[in-house]
Amino acid sequence: MKAELERIxxxxxxxxxxxxxxxxxxPEQAEDAVHDALLRLCKTTSKPSGDPVxxxxxxxxxxxxxxxxxxxxxxxxxxxxxxDPTIDSDTWPDQTAATSERDAxxxxxxxxxxxxxxxxxxxxxxAGLTFDQxxxxxxxxxxxxxxxxxxxxxxxxxxxxxxx
Amino acid sequence: xxxxxxxDLAAMRLTEPSAELDGRVATLLKVEQPLSTIKLRxxxxxxxERMARLFAGETEDAPAPYAxxxxxxxxxPLAACLAIGLTVFFMTRPDxxxxxxxxGIATVTPPVEIEPVRFDETVISDEAGDVIILDDQLPVVPxxxxxxQTTRWVDEANNVEIEMTVPREQTLIVPVQVD
Numbered sequence: 001m002k003a004e005l006e007r008i009x010x011x012x013x014x015x016x017x018x019x020x021x022x023x024x025x026x027p028e029q030a031e032d033a034v035h036d037a038l039l040r041l042c043k044t045t046s047k048p049s050g051d052p053v054x055x056x057x058x059x060x061x062x063x064x065x066x067x068x069x070x071x072x073x074x075x076x077x078x079x080x081x082x083x084d085p086t087i088d089s090d091t092w093p094d095q096t097a098a099t100s101e102r103d104a105x106x107x108x109x110x111x112x113x114x115x116x117x118x119x120x121x122x123x124x125x126x127a128g129l130t131f132d133q134x135x136x137x138x139x140x141x142x143x144x145x146x147x148x149x150x151x152x153x154x155x156x157x158x159x160x161x162x163x164x
Numbered sequence: 165x166x167x168x169x170x171x172d173l174a175a176m177r178l179t180e181p182s183a184e185l186d187g188r189v190a191t192l193l194k195v196e197q198p199l200s201t202i203k204l205r206x207x208x209x210x211x212x213e214r215m216a217r218l219f220a221g222e223t224e225d226a227p228a229p230y231a232x233x234x235x236x237x238x239x240x241p242l243a244a245c246l247a248i249g250l251t252v253f254f255m256t257r258p259d260x261x262x263x264x265x266x267x268g269i270a271t272v273t274p275p276v277e278i279e280p281v282r283f284d285e286t287v288i289s290d291e292a293g294d295v296i297i298l299d300d301q302l303p304v305v306p307x308x309x310x311x312x313q314t315t316r317w318v319d320e321a322n323n324v325e326i327e328m329t330v331p332r333e334q335t336l337i338v339p340v341q342v343d
Contacts, residue, residue, distance in 0.1 A: 006219040017207040031211040039218055083203040103202050110199070125199055157195045 025078020
């Protein structure tokens with residue numbers, strides 16, 4: 001079980017952290033959530049049924065929610081799931097400016113999404129899970145997950161309508 | 165088209181009419197593509213170190229469930245309340261412990277009987293009654309005496325002074341002198 005968890009972590013390290021960060025909005029708490037989730041899973045003697053990747057993502061999600069509960073007070077705004085933007089010097093200047101503006105709008109739009117839609121974007125686009133895995137990790141119907149993801153993308157599309 | 169995208173489209177076809185599907189997918193792909201190029205915030209090297217230790221068997225203590233965490237936070241205030249309650253209880257309880265004398269034990273000695281420093285009796289009145297003859301033929305006169313008896317004690321060690329005034333009445337039998 002521990003060997004399989006290690007493999008799942010190494011293959012999904014970024015996705016697990018991004019999921020935790022999208023919930024906690026704090027880098028330290030996101031790392032704690034990932035560690036605590038895998039620690040609990042390592043101590044579990046019974047092997048879970050179903051998709052182990054979805055199971056690990058579900059555990060990280062629950063641990064991230066626990067981190068929020070430990071906070072003394074709610075935070076108004078946290079850090080983004082995206083890294084701070086940097087200028088790419090290999091592209092044309094005008095292309096860089098347009099791309100930067102589009103990416104800035106997208107970053108802000110993702111951070112402003114409702115929690116469940118942002119989580120759908122994170123799991124589908126950044127963690128690379130299938131809709132079936134996302135549905136299993138959240139214990140929701142597949143149609144609910146897929147339509148939530150589509151609504152999130154439509155919201156994001158409106159934020160960059162001038163660029164699409 | 166890769167396998168994952170095919171799975172996703174198959175899932176969407178379960179809920180979507182196929183006539184709209186291609187257009188919507190194309191639109192969504194225009195959003196997905198730029199999103200996927202934005203760099204994500206990465207975890208620190210410390211997380212990888214923690215995970216390496218975890219998988220190597222050097223585990224940290226698992227965090228307590230939320231309820232236990234709440235109990236831990238409440239432990240100190242609860243202990244303070246308990247300490248205050250016990251203190252008040254023991255301070256207001258009457259002291260019934262007996263005193264025991266012994267070496268090295270602080271004892272309270274009972275007060276030494278103090279002799280009165282003053283004793284006064286002031287006669288208020290003497291009323292003589294009729295002469296009566298006793299059985300042995302002795303003539304006597306009963307005298308009814310009323311007096312005020314004042315007693316004063318002084319305890320210099322404890323700086324205490326007590327004065328007691330008691331009215332007394334007594335009948336004195338005085339033999340009558342017969343010439």
